[in-house]
Amino acid sequence: MFEIESIGTLSLQLAVVSLWLGGIILAAEGIYQYTHISSEVVRKIVHIGTGNVILFAWWLEIPAWVAIGASAVAATVALLSYRFEFLPGINSIGRKSLGTFFYAVSIGVLVACFWPVGHPEYAAIGILVMAYGDGLAALIGQHFGKHPYRFWGEKKSVEGSLTMAMGAYFVSILILIDVRGNSWEVWAVSLAIAVLATVLEAFSKLGIDNLTVPLASAGLAFFLSQWF
Structure with missing residues (x-):
């Protein structure tokens, strides 16, 4: 009975995540193909929308191996899409970039680092700082x-x-206050994350900021939170 319930729970978790990601990608491609909205806007819709998958993984308590496996699949699909151009709405940015690939890799790395130690909130900070901060920064x-x-x-x-x-500041504050409560340390940590993320985002050659911003933001959040 336990195994059946576990399989059922895992299936439901995967279904929710798959529907969310699939819906975002299909909607983005539809917008790109049938409207006059620029590919950059479409990319940022996907960028922000897919970043929220880390919240589903956290709230639904999806096992680390499942999330890491999914990120590996997403990274592989991203590499194939660069080669065969079957997701033009996501990859048509007018410059050479591996941003989508790095984005998928960063999710897998952060889950591997913070799920086993029981601190998924830091993985969420890393991904959502990139999702909302970088996504809105590009549009603005x-x-x-x-x-x-x-x-x-x-x-x-x-x-x-x-x-x-x-974006990085408010994402960090919201998550840290929810987990640790409201205190001056939370505001200070969030400010440090915002400064570091902004500096790293300014250097985005080949889309490497999709890797450096999430990893550095999560790492700094964890280190400073433990130190305080």
Whole structure:
């Protein structure tokens, strides 16, 4: 009976995650194919939407091996899509980037690091800082960025970077307050995460920020929270 219940629970968990991810990707491709919305906006819809899968994994208590396996599959699909171009709405960005691949890898790495020690909240911080911070920063920067600058050869805008910092800050605060309660340490840790994430996001050559921002944000959140 226990094994049947476990299989049933796991099946339900996978169904919820699969429906969420599949729905986002199909909706994004439909928007790209049948509307005049730019591919960058479509990519950021997927970017933000898929990032929330880490919350499903946390709240539904999906086993680490399942989440890691899913991220490996997603990373493989991302690499194949670059080669065979069967997801144009997600990968058509006008520059060489492995961002989708790095994004999938970062989820697997963070789950592998924080699920076994019983702190999935730090994995959630890493992924959601990237999902909301970078996703909104790109949209704001492209449409409202009036003060451009270059960082290690990458063109950014002050408006986009401020959006990244604010997104990272509020994501971190919401999660840490929920887990640890409201305190000055939580606000200080969130500020440190926001600063680090913004600096790393400014350097996004080949989409490497999709890996560095989640890993560094989660690592810093864990270290500072333990230290305080």
